[in-house]
Amino acid sequence: MITLPTRRHFLHSSLSLSTLLISGAAQAQSASKKAGKKGYATGLRGAVTPTKLSELNVKWIYNWTSKRPAGLPEGIEWVPMVFKDNENQFAAKAVEEIRGDLANKPPAVLGFNEPEGKDQGNTTVEQALAVWPKLEELNLPLGSPAGVHADSPWMQAFMKEALKRKYRIDFITIHWYGGPSASQLTSHVDKIARLYKRPVWITEFCPADWSATKTGKNQHAEKDVLRFIKDALPRLERSNDVQRYAWFGTGPGNSATGCSALFDASGSLTKLGEAYAEA
Template identity: 40%
Template sequence: MRLESNRRAMLQAAACVVASSAAVRGAEEKPGKKGIGLELKSNPDWRKKLLGAKADWFYTWGATPPEPVVSSVEFVPMIWGQWSCNPEILKVLGEKGFDTVLGFNEPDQYNQAKLSVEDALRLWPILMESGIRLGSPACVHADGEWMDAFMKGVKKKGYRVDFIAMHSYMGDNVDFFLDRVEQIHRYYKKPIWITEFCVADWEACADRPNLYSQDKVLKFMETVLPQLEKRDYVERYAWYSSPYYYHPLNTSVLFNADGTANKLGDLYASI
């Protein structure tokens, strides 16, 4: 998902930074599953939130780790779209010891990476050539037509995808969510990274409050998070904590306006 924020300029800047600075991979030990995505522009207190969540890994939708580097938490780079799909970026990531990279962000969404399947397949060898473990494009619908066509193209061309990245924004039905994750794993027969998920009410707005209260979201998390920890095919997951003013997701945020954890954030930190 990731809310609109002049992505092209940010990604072009990231490309320059990663090619000229010593990117630090982060923790040397293999991290646990729990992660978090933190968009830097809307989270100037990103470091406080990262440490407060007690995350094992994090990402920023960009290719370079933010400064100051948090060496205790693994940073996972992302090649967000065609503007950051640069061989030099991938080369530097490999040289600096990054062993995993996330693929395109929501290429099936008009206001995100927005790529045709053909263009994504054309660019994919650039990501593959790095030799770094490679996550699939993270689609709005990992079980939708775009992803299905892309993965069939990958198979036909003999390309490499090492794990499936997926997003999920739905109601608080625990069984439906867990069943969907399992179905995607079974269909593609690959490990799963859930790189964005939370409870969402897409009809919520200023005039119509979110149907899912914070307590309902808490109950969802209390059941779902331990299940994700137990399932071997789920390698990693990252709860999406949107800006608190964004109505469809505002009852799923992990942090108060001052960056301190709310009760959802406290639960997430305890996992």
């Protein structure tokens, strides 16, 4: 059994995928891009209601569930997710819920969320592989599991075996929580795109300070995150590797990520939210 590091302590090193045979794999399907790249990952709780999303000028959202949110503004796509698979057979239930929503034409389906995280997807490689054909049967563009780190041992083991079994994985999903450096983000995206030979969706990202212990003690000032937004988003829009990206919908009170909140506690756009909307 693999013991995995936390996001804070993970060292960004990759195991070799030299034995990963992808030359004979089928060409990955192109996931829908008609809605545009810019999105938002949000739980739609509290002051940030679905109607508030139109203020962000985003083209798509997801909310880590297989249930379509009510009241979504016109022109914003929703992407379902199969969050996990465990003893509760969550994946099977989620797949059926997504199947029941196919008339609404979701543009894609996202695989398991941080499956190596005990308080997140908490799904073993074997469990994920066992249920993956059910996700393929939805006949939607299909995103990989979103590892805590896209090059983690869990992700590399899953990808190696999935491709060996000729399972369909149309794009790789990435989570990124570094400092306010656009070049750091795009370098990581390039690395993962080369590693798995697939296009990328960044389904969670924002500058974060994992050493912060309380609100207001985050090392990243608003001006630094603002500069990051203005620098990073044009790069992501230009990137041939990035099909979509979604800012993490953090609240302003989160010690690690509150520096990147796009909405304040009342549900109004912050300066960062205004910049994200305008980008």
